[in-house]
């Protein structure tokens with residue numbers, strides 16, 4: 158039987174969705190608060206007519222502030238008919254450095270100074286990018302959102318993302334709200350990203366709010382962190398006994414340290430975010446509690462490791478964590494760094510008779 162796995166999306170939801178607001182327009186806040194989720198605001202600047210006053214306020218409300226370049230230059234790729242043609246150009250070192258210096262460093266530096274949070278994602282201005290710009294973005298971001306319109310003309314971008322996106326540096330998104338993206342994310346287990354500008358407004362927020370039972374709605378950066386940890390984490394030393402199920406979850410992702418082109422440190426990205434674990438139960442197993450303890454012990458893949466008294470190598474005390482019971486399984490959330498030793502306390506009718 159299946160034993161334990163990391164769920165594709167937080168909360169064991171069927172799909173994920175991110176609502177994004179471009180260009181330094183601080184709208185949609187009340188609508189998202191009413192609908193019960195948070196979004197991503199892509200801010201460009203520092204430049205004429207862009208203000209920074211609301212960046213901190215939005216972060217305190219749980220939204221993400223993403224990068225959107227310094228000057229909002231919308232320069233289409235010369236080869237944009239297909240993904241294959243797009244890659245006819247190779248990154249050009251001078252263009253990579255210029256884009257970092259002029260379009261990323263000033264933008265990211267101001268956002269981090271104002272918010273105190275690392276900038277996790279970017280959106281391409283007008284959806285326009287090319288291999289040089291993507292290479293420039295790589296040392297900074299977990300992902301960069303594109304979108305298809307007549308300026309960039311990257312048609313294949315107008316799609317949902319697979320559970321692990323094909324191109325983190327040019328993520329698929331819709332140019333405005335499209336309900337089919339909501340349905341495809343849930344039906345296909347994928348990640349939809351909705352792009353909004355002041356001209357399209359809060360359209361779709363209520364609709365997304367009505368689908369939160371099946372969709373995880375979260376800022377782009379949070380979804381990217383989840384994907385990175387989900388794909389890197391492993392469940393080790395699984396052991397099922399009468400009265401308990403135990404295993405270790407861990408990952409080896411290093412801290413994502415970033416710096417500007419001239420070497421000034423930006424805020425580091427730490428992958429200590431929780432993921433959702435699903436543990437399958439036998440018919441006669443009932444779960445009474447779940448505990449997690451930070452462990453210094455590195456379990457071998459096939460290791461048979463103890464926990465707590467007798468295990469002897471756990472650093473820190475195990476604490477109870479909340480869990481949800483499903484049909485034949487339980488789910489719960491835990492970070493995987495530092496490594497956690499999980500213990501699921503079970504009881505079966507047989508145990509009680511004895």
Ligand SMILES: [Zn+2]
Nearest residue numbers: 179180282283
């Ligand atoms: Zn824009």
